[in-house]
Amino acid sequence: MRLYYNDDCGLETFAFIVREASKFYGVRTNKVYGVSRHSEVCKARRLSMLIAYVHLNLSASQIGRLLNRCHTTVLHGIELAKSDSSVLKACDTIFALVELVKTPTNSTD
Numbered sequence: 001m002r003l004y005y006n007d008d009c010g011l012e013t014f015a016f017i018v019r020e021a022s023k024f025y026g027v028r029t030n031k032v033y034g035v036s037r038h039s040e041v042c043k044a045r046r047l048s049m050l051i052a053y054v055h056l057n058l059s060a061s062q063i064g065r066l067l068n069r070c071h072t073t074v075l076h077g078i079e080l081a082k083s084d085s086s087v088l089k090a091c092d093t094i095f096a097l098v099e100l101v102k103t104p105t106n107s108t109d
Contacts, residue, residue: 014063017094017098018032018033020097024093025040043087045077046081046084047081050091060072
């Protein structure tokens with residue numbers, strides 16, 4: 001399934017980011033949206049926050065609404081992600097995938 005970037009809110013791409021971050025850390029997607037504080041779930045959540053904030057230009061408030069979190073929690077998660085080298089490595093991997101998704105391909109019918 002091919003997802004395209006929605007310039008208005010980035011919802012399709014955000015869901016893609018959460019799925020890829022979940023796969024990267026081996027956790028279920030619903031855990032990222034949930035309240036789990038397990039280390040790998042938190043890393044996947046923070047990774048999703050960081051990519052959405054930096055690369056999709058979503059605000060902390062928008063990300064918070066998508067993850068059912070307060071905007072200050074999102075900002076704190078982003079700062080923690082920036083200081084975690086394992087999350088930054090994962091960020092590069094997932095960002096490359098997001099760029100592929102954001103760029104629609106020209107199909108000839």
